[in-house]
Amino acid sequence: MLTKIIAHRGSKGIRPENTLPAFEKAIEEGADGIETDVHMSKDKHLIIMHDETVDRTTNGTGRIFDKTLAELKRLDAGGYFGYDYLGTQIPTLDEVVQLLIKKHFTGLFNLELKTDKIQYPGIEESVSAYMNQQTLPFKIIYSSFHPQSLIKMHALNPTVEFASLFKLQTKFARKFYRNQLVKDWHPDIRWVRAHRFFLPHVQLRPWTVNSTEDMRYCFKRHFDGIITDYPGRAGIIRQAIQGG
Template identity: 55%
Template sequence: MKTKIFAHRGSKGTRPENTLISFQAAIDAGADGIETDVQLSKDGKLIIMHDEKIDRTTNLTGRVTDLTLAELKKADAGVKFSDEYRGEQIPTLEEVIELLKRNNFKGTFNLELKTNHIEYQGIEELVNEQMRQLPADIHLLYSSFNPNSIRRMQKINPEAEFASLFQFKIKESRLLAKNHLITSLHPDVTWLRERHGLFWPKLLIRPWTVNSTKNMIYCFKKKYDAIFTDYPAKALEVRKNIQGD
């Protein structure tokens, strides 16, 4: 089995992150999976955004939780990346699902529940309801830095796959694995390399964010289940050289 390539916030290295044009670029490149982040707006809409604030990636300011969908749609999510992408909007989860459907995407959709700083009340139930629109031939994968979010989501939809994200500390992830709540780990690639990739053999390993050629080669030679990268097109070329067509 080849190591799968998951596009981190879309083709984040070549397009404005977490925008429809970024996800489209990743699909066009041939990525095996799409990774993105979901939060809740002031009026309870499922918003695709990594940071709790929109300041870094758009021309406006404020927290996602303090802004309505209409207010968020006024933000330009492309101009800070490049003037070429001026006018790109912050998408909703529904809009991303529709994009996947239009492209007949059949890979993995990894949705990170961004609840590690703000525990959006009821977000798991809302996400589960929205995911009913996801085609059956798309593999659904939930992840979070917040173990409580994983526990809540697992109770709502025990049939889905769950992964624990972590950067330095693995204690909570080990506990989730011990209780059979996750089947995979998503560690920081630097953390992973420093510890020589020693993990429980029953867990799938998908490191992030694997952008350098050196780290890509390392992961492909280790034959990890998948990598998260900002450069899916580049990763596909490197994988071809290491693991073949």
């Protein structure tokens, strides 16, 4: 089976991350999956962005949780990347999901709840309620660095697939796998490299696999997936190693 190529925040390497242009490009490049991150605004809207603050990827400052949707929509989330993307807005979860539906995306949609630094009140219930209202052509996978979010989401969605995210510590990942709460591990590629002789028999989808060397390493070992900023380049390398 081919190793799945999952676009990290969309085609983050060549488009402004976590924006509709980045997700459109990932689909265009044939990504098998899309990974993104969800926060909550001051007025309880589900917001797609990686950081807890808007400082790094927009022309604004401050925490997402302290801003309304209207305030967030006035920010430029593309200009930092290049002139061609001036005026690109921060998307909501609904806008991303509707784009994927419109584009007939049928792969994996890995939604990370960004609750490891800010525990947004009710975000698990809001995400579950929204996603469960949709007729989705794609498969949803929930992940988080925050164990309590995984526990809450699993209680709300016991039949959905879950993944443990981690950089170094595997305590909760091992516990959740034993208890059948998670099916997949999404470890830092550096952890994978350091434990290459003792890798567990679980579905591995390392992040962030960007170098040609790391891509080849993962494809040769037929990991279940890789999470990468460059899905187009990954597809070319996978073709050379795995065919298909």
